[in-house]
Every structure is written in structure tokens, then in C-alpha cells.
Amino acid sequence: MKILVTGSNGLLGQKLIHKLRTDKSVELIASSKGSNRLTIKEGYTYLSLDVTNNIEVEEIIYSEKPDVIINTAAMTNVDVCEDKKEECDDLNVNAVRYLADCATKIDAHLIHISTDFIFDGQNGPYSETDIPNPLSYYGLSKLKSETILLGSSCRWTILRTIIVFGVAENLSKGNIVLWAKRALEKGDSLNIIDDQFRAPTLAEDLADACILSFKKKKYGVYHTSGKDIMSIFEIVERIARYYGYPTDKLNKISTSTLNQIAERPAYTGFILDKSKRDLGYNPHSFEECLEIIDKQLKN
Numbered sequence: 001m002k003i004l005v006t007g008s009n010g011l012l013g014q015k016l017i018h019k020l021r022t023d024k025s026v027e028l029i030a031s032s033k034g035s036n037r038l039t040i041k042e043g044y045t046y047l048s049l050d051v052t053n054n055i056e057v058e059e060i061i062y063s064e065k066p067d068v069i070i071n072t073a074a075m076t077n078v079d080v081c082e083d084k085k086e087e088c089d090d091l092n093v094n095a096v097r098y099l100a101d102c103a104t105k106i107d108a109h110l111i112h113i114s115t116d117f118i119f120d121g122q123n124g125p126y127s128e129t130d131i132p133n134p135l136s137y138y139g140l141s142k143l144k145s146e147t148i149l150l151g152s153s154c155r156w157t158i159l160r161t162i163i164v165f166g167v168a169e170n171l172s173k174g175n176i177v178l179w180a181k182r183a184l185e186k187g188d189s190l191n192i193i194d195d196q197f198r199a200p201t202l203a204e205d206l207a208d209a210c211i212l213s214f215k216k217k218k219y220g221v222y223h224t225s226g227k228d229i230m231s232i233f234e235i236v237e238r239i240a241r242y243y244g245y246p247t248d249k250l251n252k253i254s255t256s257t258l259n260q261i262a263e264r265p266a267y268t269g270f271i272l273d274k275s276k277r278d279l280g281y282n283p284h285s286f287e288e289c290l291e292i293i294d295k296q297l298k299n
């Protein structure tokens with residue numbers, strides 16, 4: 001089985017490469033914009049692929065003919081998406097159309113990642129059949145990408161997820177758990193919002209969901225987040241408790257004090273019944289994730 005991963009320099013992309021490169025049944029192609037930033041170069045081929053360039057996408061997919069395409073490339077900074085809507089559309093929407101068109105022509109299975117930000121946060125936790133109503137341009141762009149797949153005749157799977165975190169190398173952005181751990185370690189005083197609720201997702205769990213969907217040939221929309229829903233404040237508090245840092249310098253603040261460019265949903269979280277039943281998805285508890293991260297950082 002030949003698998004093409006886009007955005008392989010990113011957090012989810014790296015986890016997929018590490019999990020799949022030792023699988024003897026898989027011929028793996030890692031691809032991202034620019035050069036390969038992974039230290040380990042064995043067990044896969046790397047191709048530079050800018051997914052917003054339709055010519056490059058067609059050239060690579062028609063010559064490589066992968067059985068599965070896992071699209072992890074995206075513009076994920078919610079405020080940047082609000083500011084740069086055209087660039088956001090290029091990467092989060094148009095690129096998905098190019099990939100879906102190519103997947104249709106070569107009969108590949110396209111696995112695409114979406115987000116809880118397609119919902120307005122009024123009625124979380126959400127199931128796959130709940131009605132989207134994005135508050136931000138990022139959420140809208142991801143919803144548009146879902147609409148493209150719904151209208152495509154390729155075999156597709158959409159995995160919606162929430163706050164992805166984990167340890168990886170040379171990332172172009174941080175993630176909440178590593179940020180909070182470092183800040184707590186330094187003894188910083190932290191102002192954390194306590195009126196937004198999420199189910200943070202270990203990148204390895206999401207990578208497993210991608211792998212389960214192509215191994216089990218499961219198509220359609222699946223909710224694949226972590227299983228613990230908590231406020232952002234509680235996320236940081238649980239990180240502090242787990243690693244034994246004091247919590248007395250953690251202050252609760254409300255979202256309105258931040259003046260963020262993009263509006264965020266208040267309460268998301270996902271009902272995971274469908275992905276547990278169909279995919280066998282079985283994410284770690286938040287504390288299990290922290291244990292995994294601790295071991296990875298020590299290595």
C-alpha cells in the first residue's frame with residue numbers, strides 16, 4: 001500500500017511518518033512545503049509538495065499513484081486565517097479540491113482533518129450529525145473543505161479534531177501543553193481563560209485515527225479528539241498538578257479580556273461513540289498523554 005502524507009513537517013504529519021515508516025506493508029511518501037525537517041530520513045521518501053500549487057499536486061499524485069492520501073497540511077493559526085482570508089482559502093479550501101480531484105481520478109482514499117471550530121460552541125459536546133455554524137474564518141474554511149469532500153466522488157474520510165498537542169521537532173508553531181509546561185517550569189505567573197472548554201488531542205491518537213480509517217476502509221465524518229473535556233484553565237492546572245508545579249500563580253481570566261482577532265466557540269468537545277465503534281479509536285486520558293509526553297521529553 002502506497003501512502004502520501006502532506007504537511008509532513010507539521011505535528012500530525014511527523015507522527016504519521018514515525019508510525020508508518022516502520023510498517024513493512026506500507027510504501028511511504030512524506031511531503032511538505034520546502035525541505036524535509038525530520039531528523040530521521042529512513043523508511044520513507046520525501047518529496048517537496050506545496051499543496052496550493054495544483055500543477056505540483058497533479059504531477060506528484062499522478063506519477064506516484066498513492067492508494068491513500070493523508071492531508072495534514074493546513075493554515076491552523078485562527079487569527080492569521082481571520083487576517084489573511086485568501087491565503088487561508090488557498091491552503092484550507094482550494095488545496096483540498098485539488099487533492100480530491102486527483103484522488104477521484106486515481107481512486108485513492110483521501111483522509112482529511114477538520115476541526116471543532118466548525119461549531120459555534122453553544123451546544124457541545126458535538127456529534128457528527130450536529131449542525132455546523134463556524135464563528136471564525138478558520139472554522140468556515142474547514143467547513144468549506146468538508147463541503148468539497150461531501151460533493152466529491154472520491155473515497156474520503158474527514159477526521160474532526162480539537163487542540164492537537166505533542167512533542168515533535170522543528171515545528172513552525174508551539175502547542176498548549178508544551179507551552180504551559182515550560183511556563184510553569186519557569187515559575188511564570190499565567191493568565192488563563194476559564195470560559196472556553198475543549199477536549200485536547202494527543203497527536204499520536206489522531207495519527208492512529210488516520211491509520212485506522214485507511215486500514216479499516218472507513219469513509220465519512222468521524223469525531224476524533226481526546227476524551228477529557230475541560231476548560232483551558234483546567235488544562236493548565238492539570239498539567240501543573242501532574243508535573244508537580246505550584247498552581248498559585250495561575251489566574252483565571254475571561255476570553256473577552258484577550259481581544260483576539262477571531263471569535264472562538266465557548267464549549268466544544270466531541271461525542272466519540274461513532275469513531276470508537278467504527279474505527280476502534282481509543283484515545284488516551286489526558287494524564288496518560290502527559291505521561292507519554294514526559295517520557296518523550298526525557299528521551
Ligand SMILES: NC(=O)c1ccc[n+]([C@@H]2O[C@H](COP(=O)([O-])OP(=O)(O)OC[C@H]3O[C@@H](n4cnc5c(N)ncnc54)[C@H](OP(=O)(O)O)[C@@H]3O)[C@@H](O)[C@H]2O)c1
Pocket residue numbers: 006007008009010011012013031032033034049050051052071072073074075076091113114115116161162163164165171172173
Ligand atoms: N493544531 C490544532 O490544534 C488543530 C486543531 C484542530 C484541527 N487541526 C487540524 O489538524 C491538521 C494537522 O494540524 P497540525 O497541528 O499537525 O498542523 P501543523 O503542525 O501546522 O502542520 C501543518 C503542516 O503543513 C505545512 N504546510 C504549510 N503550508 C503548506 C503547503 N502550502 N503545502 C504543503 N504543506 C504546507 C506546514 O509547514 P511549516 O511547518 O513549514 O509551516 C506544517 O508543517 C490540520 O488540518 C489542522 O487544521 C489542528
